[in-house]
Amino acid sequence: MDNQKVIIFDTTLRDGEQSPGAAMTHDEKLRIAKALEKLKVDVIEAGFAMASPGDFEAIQTIASTIKDSTVCSLSRALEQDIDQAAKALRQANSGRIHTFIATSPIHMQHKLCMTPEQVIERATLAVRHARNLIDDVEFSCEDAGRSDIDFLCRIIEAAINAGATTINIPDTVGYALPHQFGETIKTLLEKIPNADKAIFSVHCHNDLGLAVANSLAAVVNGARQIECTINGLGERAGNASLEELVMAIRTRKDSLNLTTNINTLQIVPTSKLVSGVTGFPIQPNKAIVGANAFAHESGIHQDGIIKFRETYEIMKAEDVGWNTNRLILGKLSGRHAFRTRMEELGITFRDAEELNTAFAHFKSLADKKTEIFDDDLQALASDVRNQQLEEKYSLVMLEAGSSTSMTPKAKLVVSINGKETAVTSEGDGPVDAVFKAIEKIVDSRAQLTLYNVNAITSGTDSQGDVSVRLEKDGRIVNGSGADTDIVIASAKAYINALNLLDHRPRKTHPQTGTV
Secondary structure, three states, rough: OOEEOEEEEOOOOHHHHHOOOOOHHHHHHHHHHHHHHHHHOOEEEEEEOOHHHHHHHHHHHHHHOOOOOEEEEEEEHHHHHHHHHHHHOOOOOOEEEEEEOOOOOOHHHHOOOOHHHHHHHHHHHHHHHHHOOOOOOOEEEHHHOOOOOOHHHHHHHHHHHHHHEEEEEEEEOOOOOOOHHHHHHHHHHHHOOOHHHHHEEEEEEEEOHHHHHHHHHHHHHOEEEEEEHHHOOOOOOOEEEHHHHHHHHHOOHHHHEEEOOOOOOHHHHHHHHHHHHOOOOOOOOOOOOOOOOOOOHHHHEEEEEEEHHHHOOOOOOOOOOOOOOOEEOOOOOHHHHHHHHHHHHHOOOHHHHHHHHHHHHHHHHHHHHOEEEHHHHHHHHHHHHHOOOOOEEEEEEEEOOOOOOOOEEEEEEEEEEEEEEEEEEOOOOOHHHHHHHHHHHOOOEEEEEEEEEEOOOOOOOOOOEEEEEEEEEEEEEEEEEEEEOOHHHHHHHHHHHHHHHHHHHOOOOOOOOOO
């Protein structure tokens, strides 16, 4: 292996999906996996096979579809988990089992209720069992950031002897500081006798906003794989952001002297796809992929940019995919041109019926907008897929209005298992009135914990992309909806969230083993 190359291990589909409400459908996971392959990600962690039948099936489909990236499944250090992961990866062109166990005193004592010796024994057995099923095995020391360094040396040496080809050092709770974490990696590589027999990896969480800094400190000190997610998605404050890591390595090659295989032109398109699928908007000032990342308002900055771009820009917007692709199609355009552009965006259709449905939505949108952008098409595809899920609830009709002199009202018709019910409600605004009207019909008793609106493109005719997060009995889902009318988009998002609450299965959490 080229010692200057950093392996990019993307866990958007596994750790990223553990963000509250970020669960993805089977088709959405496949779309993102294809985008990650196009991005030239080295390893795609497709999920946790033991978590649910849905996760197993998604990993199985991704493993049989993806050819240019290694497909990985997470598993606890349990034989049944490992067997399930191997089964899901059976058709993979290149597969990896990623097994883990906690190694910090607080986790071993309070979560596992195991002694250090028992943990080493369990880890060794797990790695050996996995290696009997597949050649590529990764072993993780959960909560390594708070683990005793001598114990880490012992368990990692044992895991490598048992057959682990990659050793992951996670800062599971985002506790580490860059100088400390870098020193940990350096010490492990120096003290472990067989460290040269495995690639060392890091998986950093962003609880203190240091995930990217900690990951870079690790590779400076010898780690050669970084585990990260698109947009920094992940549990709590998220994971290290793939786009920030890759562009830091590329932009500061003078200092880091490292490389990746990533096709940076696909960074922005992939970022937008993940944002649209999960309903997690990208903050405008987000590095690399935020709307303001390459925007300059200050007169001094604008003058400098005009005279010489490098005065205020350290990288080119085009290098990360900020070229605005515009699809010049209208209501007279044919379905062939529509399908071709969708395929170029990585969006394919199951059959002619789904293509016809999407094309009809496109024509309807073309009646409302003079220009259709790629972002519109991504949103359209998500909207069509949402509507084709097995729906208990669907929106049939909506009328809503507001006035400076009248209380906003909404009248709508909702279908529940094919039976239509009409209702009228008032609210503090038209959206509030719509949500109250829906609740009058369905009585879900779910708590609305997030309502977010983003313009998909620029201009007053832009589609609004609405995210609605509902919580009920400990379950959290994100519903999404898009329309040029924000009120209609809001109703779609709320109903989509209700359908997800009704149908989405619970999954085992990989760290706790509970649902």
